[in-house]
Amino acid sequence: MQFRSRTRPARPPGTSRRAVLGAGLGATTAAGLTACSGFSTPSSGSGSGSGASSDEITMITWASDAEAAAFQALADGFRAETGTTVKLQAVPYSEVLTAVDTGLRTDSPPDLFRVSYTDVAAYRAQGVLADLPDAAELEPSFLPAFWSAVTDDEGTFGVPHHTDTSMVLLNTAAVASAGLGALPTTLETAWTWEQFSDALTRVQPSRADTYAFAANWQNAGAYRWLNFVDQAGGRLLTEDLDAVTTDDPGALKALTYTRDLFRKGLTPQNASARGQAASDLFLNQTVAMAFAGDFLLSEIEGGGFEYQATFLPRDVNASADLGGNALVAVEASPNKEAALAFVSYCAQAQQMGDFCAAATVLPTRSDVDPAALAYSVRPDLMELYVQQARAIREPLVQQVVVPSFSAINAQLRDRLDEVFLGGDDDRAALRRITDGVASVLSTP
Template sequence: MAVARRAVLGAAVAGAGAVGFARRSGFSPSSTGSAGADTLTFSLWGADTEIAAFQALARAYERRHRGIRVQIRLESYQQMYTNMDALLAGGRAPDLFRCDYANLGMYSASGQLLDLSPYFGDKERDAFLPALWKAVCHEGKPYAVPHHTDTTAVLYRKDMFRKAGITSVPTSLDEAWTWDEFSEICARLRKKLHGVYPFVYGWQQTGAFRWLTWLWEAGGRILDDSLTAPAIESAAGLRALRFTQDFFREGFVPPNSSVKSAAFPDSLFTAGTVAMSFAGDFLLPTIDPALDKDLYGVTFQPRGRTAATDLGGNAVVATRTTENPELAADFLKFLANEENMARFCEQTVVLPTRRSLLTQPLDYAVRPDLMPVYAEQATALTPGMTEQVAIPGFGRINSALQDELEAAFVNRQPAEVTLRNIAASTRTALASA
């Protein structure tokens, strides 16, 4: 997780703290103290800048709602869901928590989250990008608010490209390299640069799901249209897997950068080990201090039969057992209103989920000149892609992707066997969800 180096959100996020706002909005603070109905508990993990941003927003909300307190509880990402499962099972869940899209489905499908349908009208729902709103819905009902997203684009070293005689890169999504063109670029870099690999991809550990971008670009799916059966055993699935296996066979990527590796794309890129890095925008704050800004740029992910990208970022949810659902829903709206979402995204270098903000120039804390490419890349994400990730049981599917892709890349497990194993694990995950 990236750490942006900039001052925390200040008074601009706070808005106008009006006396009596709680009465006008229908919230009646009780006298039960820090654990009563006048307190919202909010569990989250995050980098320093994310935590500072959430804390500033919590204080701003308190100023606007006199007598109401927002209590932030910090967790590590590694323990977040284990702890949350225990709290939910024990009836001690917080009012709200942060949840990534890949884990959201298991909570919304199990009846543990507050149905937000009564609190978001059609106009409010339409303010969000369709693909991101689809990601927070289960059986047509929203159980979260899409707070922000991130996506992957291709960072490249300008000095290494010049040395290899590569003088231009695609400047729009429509002009992105084809798979064949990308392979040619990689072959040229491998030939011209000694001791440097052409690129690294960000599919390490729980990021294994980012491989799906290649599957979608090939015209494939991991689930069928009904989302009830695997669909990865297809011609498109074979093409995507064989193409990505070639990254290792051809020496296009470092051998230690596979799915279960601890070598992440930002560190390999800043170390000069690779000429390109498929990296999320949230990594820019860790990359930028290590490299002169004139040394690297960004371009779009290659295109297959279509353009695609991954579903990154996080949603915010309220638990079904919250004592004050109206207040919890109002706080979620506050976090995701246009002004607060813009400030959060600027500070933490992630992308907004509101339609209106994608067309506005945001003052990002790091490399605002690169962020328009990420914003355009994010438009390749469709509701049909996000619905395959936001299902109950996707966490188990992601674990299967880690195991099977590792076997395919490192141990050269045949593509047909790999797809068969992923399909079998997907059936098990769907049956147990």
């Protein structure tokens, strides 16, 4: 989704968020991440975006075809149980928060909306989100890492609805032609950076416009570049999360490695941070390999070619990105109670399992086993995604759920695009990135 700069919200008080994140990620077997400008919060008496009465609520979301059907199933079940209609307002992924922000500015907000974990804290800090009344009842059933993404010392502002992460997808024909042999099938045997580079250089283009690889760091996915930083043992933010690191050896190593993908012609120029989505390049067979989230499998299945998957490459660490989304209700909605009831309904074990199986994503409840779900798309690969999610590490998660991360991610997008395609030496290129992030953190 498109990111826009915003004033940096105050960080939630206390250190409980970090402690909970650390406790949750060590145990989780599933894991799973996208910004908005400032706005005025409408008064509690204003109308909802649909002009609906209390027996109809409106939800703004983005959705693939599979997700749209899964959300409609949730809406149908909620109506059968409560008599309340949920009107789903689907907008393109790049426009969803613009639609939310516009509704808030014009005193016609939706009753609830779908939001990435990286944006929850920013909305909460501006008083937009309603506190979940049954949080104490729900919390024990959720993996702590994800519950903490919607919780601070002031309360719990939504439910962590699902999660996802990335793996390496490979065109089967290209794998065969490159003689790569059997792909790694466990995290412990995942390719090292050196082995991954070797695999990329062995993939032979079948046409003049074919490349070996594309990473999924485009636009709102810019934060996924931090996978490489974490794999190299580096950091973007300091441990107290209040400043940017400077001249970090791991970050420099990651930047050199990822810039080499462009310098060596292994990835196309239009796969830069402001370029074409890696999954699109994989689908149209411009690239033979790509990083892609599990939620994209239903789309990729329609590509008309066979493909496989293996784990993200590793260096000092194995590391993967935290993805997924929360469902949140709007505090100013006159239908707030009905919206909160739907949020809680979607968070129940049966509903979550059904949604995840249909939408090809991973659950955030500890009592929903992703390995037991009847995934409708590539269940063989979903077993691997469940393993990959174990590589989501606490140090990386801490950095991508700070309240200012929407603006940080926008800086990453713009600065990475400059340095991937630019001619600065690597140290100067890294300073360009860290200076951009520092400008966000210094905003009062």
